[in-house]
């Protein structure tokens with residue numbers, strides 16, 4: 001039996017939000033060209049599938065897609081902005097085991113400003129509460145941390161904690177997927193300070209899962225200071241993304257879209273072992289974008305488990321025996337920046353933000 005993969009299915013590029021850090025809504029897919037059930041049937045066996053967009057619940061046949069995907073996937077998580085409460089609730093009634101992650105970018109005012117969705121916070125929050133009240137077990141928030149909302153990071157974590165929900169974080173990235181190349185954190189120290197507080201809140205909990213999330217957030221500090229990824233990136237080896245047009249890609253972090261093949265036209269085996277797929281894998285091996293998004297980091301954390309595990313053990317030991325909290329200054333680059341050995345311009349130039357890189 002061949003190895004199960006980790007897949008992300010981008011079911012649509014249509015979106016009802018207008019996030020400041022993502023221009024995808026300006027380049028939507030057309031309903032008639034979006035990935036069909038026939039193409040979804042050709043996907044391989046997966047141990048994990050993320051369904052995302054655009055806004056996946058814009059597709060009125062999402063239930064049919066999920067039904068089909070459950071035939072080949074052990075676990076499914078849908079990323080959504082939570083706006084279409086009725087559709088989400090309806091889907092969750094049929095699939096109570098599905099995971100739902102709702103993007104909430106801050107407390108009310110900040111969220112609505114960043115997402116460009118009037119009443120977006122209340123709609124998202126109402127959806128979350130409704131799902132929890134229904135007894136859904138796998139529900140959580142997702143937040144893209146940036147200058148504007150960093151101070152809401154810990155308060156939002158607290159809300160998720162009270163509701164006993166997962167809390168997923170990300171930071172600004174640039175790529176073809178976001179149709180954006182000028183995202184960048186301006187005040188790195190201020191943003192990192194909020195991540196530092198979150199790391200400490202996660203480390204003080206009794207949940208091993210949260211300790212590993214602390215490591216992920218430590219990796220985000222490393223990322224916003226434009227440093228090399230803490231873990232290797234093996235996207236396209238046992239992980240893939242497929243877009244609404246049937247194109248299979250290694251990830252959503254590359255500058256231009258990298259295509260391994262098209263599942264509308266090829267069989268999975270043909271596509272996965274093709275020369276085009278091998279060429280993409282060669283590019284991934286020397287990719288220098290250093291992104292740190294859960295889609296590429298979660299498989300790496302499982303594969304190279306000893307690295308995060310060592311970090312967790314060390315920090316739990318320091319807390320317990322030495323009463324020493326995590327500090328962002330244990331990252332050399334953060335110390336160098338604080339002490340003026342590295343300038344903002346130098347960090348900006350190493351980022352994937354094209355406007356800053358051009359100034360080099």
Ligand code: SF4
Pocket residue numbers: 233234235250251252253254255284287288289290291292296
């Ligand atoms: S580092 Fe990995 S996830 Fe990021 S763009 Fe490169 S290959 Fe994709």
